[in-house]
Amino acid sequence: MPVSLSPFVVATALAAAAAAPAAAQQPAPKLLVAISVDQFSADLFAEYRPLYTAGLKRLSTGAVFPSGYQSHAATETCPGHSTILTGAHPARTGIIANNWYDLSLARADKKVYCTEDPTVAGSSSDNYTVSPQYLKVPTLGDRMKAANPASRVVSVAGKDRAAVMMGGHAIDQAWYWGGKSFVTLPGRTGAVPATVNRINADVLATLARPGRAALPAACASHSAAVHVGTRDVGVLIDRKAEDFSRFRTALDFDREVADLAIGLIGELKLGSGPAPDVISIGLSATDYVGHGYGTEGAEMCTQLLGVDNAVGRILAALDARKVPYAVVLTADHGGTDLPERSHARGVPDAVRVDKALLPDAMSAALAAEFKLTGRVLYGDGPFGDLYLSRDIPADLRSRVLAAAKARYQSSPQVAAVFTADELRRMPTPSSTPVEEWSLADRFRASFDPERSGDLLVALKPHVTPIATQGGTVATHGSPWSYDRRVPMLFYRPGMTGFEQPLSVETVDILPTLASLIALPVPKAEIDGRCLDLDPGPADTCAK
Numbered sequence: 001m002p003v004s005l006s007p008f009v010v011a012t013a014l015a016a017a018a019a020a021p022a023a024a025q026q027p028a029p030k031l032l033v034a035i036s037v038d039q040f041s042a043d044l045f046a047e048y049r050p051l052y053t054a055g056l057k058r059l060s061t062g063a064v065f066p067s068g069y070q071s072h073a074a075t076e077t078c079p080g081h082s083t084i085l086t087g088a089h090p091a092r093t094g095i096i097a098n099n100w101y102d103l104s105l106a107r108a109d110k111k112v113y114c115t116e117d118p119t120v121a122g123s124s125s126d127n128y129t130v131s132p133q134y135l136k137v138p139t140l141g142d143r144m145k146a147a148n149p150a151s152r153v154v155s156v157a158g159k160d161r162a163a164v165m166m167g168g169h170a171i172d173q174a175w176y177w178g179g180k181s182f183v184t185l186p187g188r189t190g191a192v193p194a195t196v197n198r199i200n201a202d203v204l205a206t207l208a209r210p211g212r213a214a215l216p217a218a219c220a221s222h223s224a225a226v227h228v229g230t231r232d233v234g235v236l237i238d239r240k241a242e243d244f245s246r247f248r249t250a251l252d253f254d255r256e257v258a259d260l261a262i263g264l265i266g267e268l269k270l271g272s273g274p275a276p277d278v279i280s281i282g283l284s285a286t287d288y289v290g291h292g293y294g295t296e297g298a299e300m301c302t303q304l305l306g307v308d309n310a311v312g313r314i315l316a317a318l319d320a321r322k323v324p325y326a327v328v329l330t331a332d333h334g335g336t337d338l339p340e341r342s343h344a345r346g347v348p349d350a351v352r353v354d355k356a357l358l359p360d361a362m363s364a365a366l367a368a369e370f371k372l373t374g375r376v377l378y379g380d381g382p383f384g385d386l387y388l389s390r391d392i393p394a395d396l397r398s399r400v401l402a403a404a405k406a407r408y409q410s411s412p413q414v415a416a417v418f419t420a421d422e423l424r425r426m427p428t429p430s431s432t433p434v435e436e437w438s439l440a441d442r443f444r445a446s447f448d449p450e451r452s453g454d455l456l457v458a459l460k461p462h463v464t465p466i467a468t469q470g471g472t473v474a475t476h477g478s479p480w481s482y483d484r485r486v487p488m489l490f491y492r493p494g495m496t497g498f499e500q501p502l503s504v505e506t507v508d509i510l511p512t513l514a515s516l517i518a519l520p521v522p523k524a525e526i527d528g529r530c531l532d533l534d535p536g537p538a539d540t541c542a543k
Contacts, residue, residue, distance in 0.1 A: 041334025055311025080332025139168030157282025195263030229469030385453030
């Protein structure tokens, strides 16, 4: 069911429609473009919106949904990207986190990475073969190729999990940053596109020389040093030559990803074939900036102006193709600033997590309480999914689980704790405005009975789950609005723009794009709904 508009928005859009061609009168897109800006929260979109002059400004003349939601609790990169082009919550996609534990694995490392193939000999969560095998549902590209094999699916990103989760199981071309160059999925044969070779050569040339930090005038007010641990953040610093790690937080990183996408669009002549094509583009640098420096310093201001420029160049390249296209831009999750700066700015509950809540510490406490040897509790952090060891005697298991839940609930930093049995008995949330979902609803939307933990923990708002100040100073992953809310911007040349303030979901993107190319998607297979992108009397979702 399409989202309804307020009378004021409808009246304004109808008046504008007289001076612009309606989207309903346009030819169907031959190329669909999905752009994800990693950790681009709705708050960041709104805060920096007055500064956009290029791509983000142009997309803001289309259909703007400033309150899109990654509805679920597990607001991490892999779950978030798994919703964007599947129309499904993580409970359906099976992608419950970036990492989870599978205690049935024969290998010593029981942690699995969301895009690894654990059947490969020697695989671990840190040394893995990239694969979409954990994704349980089809993506938009998968559905397009099933309907017409002539459709082409291309995915490029700064992270393998972004490329795989948006591209899916039937990707024709997948390219993502491999640490020192852009690489593709294992086992792929055929000639490497000239664009990829050119971009990789440019990356090496860029990294061979130092990167000079230039503070845009518009970002001067954001430049102020904040001491965190052993270093300062909040002010720009130069990148040393051959610093591959810092390259990920530089403007060059997203620029190279954008150039890779632009080159492949032209080289592969996307949008010019007998069937519609789709390309997904994952701009990942914003996430690395947020983790490394926080969201409110000169680094993030400079980065978002770079995103604006990169998106502008992508749109210009699409215009040059002279084929009908449609673009959506959103994010996999939001994020929050480092607690030290937030606290100084008047957020009194902005703190770092108590080390007693870390899985190692909690495991040790439970082992002492029940006189157990070995590891009792597994987890990737002090929140989200936590798993009880299979070595716990059966007659103790329920008592250990209850004790673990009680220990977490007794912490003043914990908002709620759910057991797998509690969530398993809940229906999947599907009604009420998504911002009014209970914490249990949010966790249920992330819950997969085959993969989720025995306990699921929610920290209170503004509790940063990083106990030690190191290279990573800020993060995301919580069920709170600053991590759930993301912008959703739809654009087609010539469309009548409007802004819809009511909440929508990222799972609404797939059915909306599918409607533009008349691709049938059974409602029972997805969690999203089509959004009407025509503010006039025509309904783009009725096609």
